[in-house]
Amino acid sequence: MDLYDASYDIQCPSCKTTKYRNPHLKLMVNVCGHALCESCVKLYFIKESGQCPECEIVLKRSKFRFQVFEDPMVEKEIDIRRRVMKVYNKQEDDFERPDDWNNYIEEIENIVLDLVNDVNRSEIEKKLESYEKLHKDEIRRNLSKRSREEEELERLMEEERLVGEERAKKIQEELEKQRLSKERTKTTLLQDLLASEGDASLIVKSHADKLKEEQQILEEEMAAKSRLPAKATEFSSGIKIGFGRGKNANQKIIQKGTLYSYKAPDLPTVLQSPSWGNLDSDGFLGHVRKSSPQAMAGGYTEHYACLRALQEFMWGHILTPR
Structure with a gap:
């Protein structure tokens, strides 16, 4: 070995x-x-x-x-990219046109490439220094904006962590309840078997039925808790529920024009599949792979696959008469 x-x-x-x-x-x-x-x-x-x-x-x-990485050049590129991105820290939302954003990204990649390969390093360093001086306020503003976004993300992650811990705690409590209930049931069963002079099988069956009933009640309670929806505080768009509820909130909406009325479409009750001879003329074979000479030698053509696919489609879309 x-x-x-x-x-x-x-x-x-x-x-x-x-x-x-x-x-x-x-x-x-x-x-x-x-x-x-x-x-x-x-x-x-x-x-x-x-x-x-x-x-x-x-x-x-x-x-x-x-x-960390086996190739030290990767480490070098990571350092350079991190340093450049601290200066060129604009986001896509800061540009009005996609072309401007793409040119900005391309400029960053060219700078990183030149610094990694030590091409015109002095000129690139001067370019970075001058850009940082010209856009000092904007760079600081973008950094503070990013820090606020990171704080909000950390807050959301902390909330999710607390919710997960609370959920895990409740599950652990339920498991502990089940364990204690099983131990009490076992103890009660042993005491009844020792104290009673009756049939042991009937006592065991009675305890099993009681345990099954308690387990069913517990499962129903857990299912009811899981079905209970959380109270929503905002819509998917981010607007708070209840926003705009004022004195004019209960006014009737003025209808313009006639009200919409549903009219059932006139659909055929049976869909007919094309015949063997119409497959080619009607264009159904245009997107079917042609049969190989070996398959045709055995009597197979692309008509079989096409007709079978059409028939299976029709079977799944037959409309029942109204």
Whole structure:
């Protein structure tokens, strides 16, 4: 049996230590995307900042984090995308036309692509800096808007969590009631069997019937609770129920024109399927796959499949006479 683990191939680019020799090896990445093991980070970044051994970019030790993805370039793209999206933080609702939103997204992707591949990095950094200065108020406003939306989402999630906990608590209480009821029934049955001199089978049957009756009552109560609808406070559109109830709420609606009256449609009572000879002329075979030469050699044509499908359709749509 091959017990080789592919994770043993993980290697620190600097000290060349592998996970095979050091099972506790953990790689860390920074904004440049070049990985280093935890020991090399402590060695190269004794002070708060230092240069990356590969690209010589000045990095901060506090910005290092453990590598999650196998490819360090993915980690680099995530960092860059997170930083760019903090500056370019508009939403689709902020644009009047879809084309403007698409151009905005395309600009973000081009910036991320250039920074990931280190293409015109200095120019892109200057572009980000100038954009942030020009749209400082708008960026701050969008951040506060997003934070409010996140707070509302967290509030809804907290409410759902509390409702789930309350539901689980009630279920646990019902289960505990059932367990205690079964224990009491068992104790009562044993006491009756010990105290009575009658037929034991009749006593057991009496207790079984009583237990069945109690179980049925309990099931009916739980079913009634589950059928009880929650009191709605708003419509699906978000408008509160009762909105607009004022002194004019009970006024009659003025009808314009004649009232609508229902008129039953004149439908045929029997639907007739086309004949074998009319399938091709009436166009029914236009969307049916042609038979292969092997099938036709056995006497099969596409007429069989088409006619059978039409007949099954007619059988399901036969209208009863009024």
